[in-house]
């Protein structure tokens with residue numbers, strides 16, 4: 299799989315989400331940030347809204363659950379129409395069982411790590427995951443500054459994938475822009491979430507294309 303761009307709608311206009319998603323036809327995925335005001339100090343939307351969004355677009359949805367008790371709530375997002383569902387390991391009680399449940403429901407199973415959570419303890423879980431998400435900001439809000447301190451972890455995660463020969467995708471989320479995407483791609487990321495960079499651009503779709511080109515250039 300090559301480079302993929304998954305714009306986050308967190309900074310889009312929530313009063314007309316269907317149209318906002320229609321502005322980025324070049325996106326590989328649409329990243330939907332689900333926040334519960336407990337795991338993170340912010341509140342967004344739940345499965346009903348995600349289901350409506352899934353009906354309004356042909357682009358697959360990439361749900362990022364920043365919620366407590368994902369063991370209980372994550373499978374509902376596959377049922378709501380998300381092709382990929384990411385839970386946070388810091389919130390999951392039984393990450394292996396949860397990843398298997400997401401896959402059994404027909405979704406791609408993905409696990410997220412906050413910036414201070416190390417990847418090494420989860421090495422043996424990699425074959426259970428279709429994607430690993432490394433947060434490059436503290437989760438909760440769009441528009442934060444990219445944390446360069448995560449770059450060594452991206453490199454170490456990529457080395458672990460190579461060691462185990464897994465097809466797992468490596469996603470980065472937070473502060474990804476034309477200024478920071480090349481660093482992430484060089485370190486080994488291949489799936490890039492970009493929120494404010496895309497939705498604050500005059501032409502969001504052109505920004506998606508520019509981000510992909512920058513990442514491809516850096517990986518070549």
Ligand code: DX5
Pocket residue numbers: 306307308309329331362435436437438439440441442471472473474491492493494495
């Ligand atoms: C932050 C969210 C991100 C956010 C990214 O908690 O998980 O997906 O929307 O927004 P930017 O790209 O503006 O950092």
Ligand code: ZN
Pocket residue numbers: 306329330331362471491
């Ligand atoms: Zn996110």
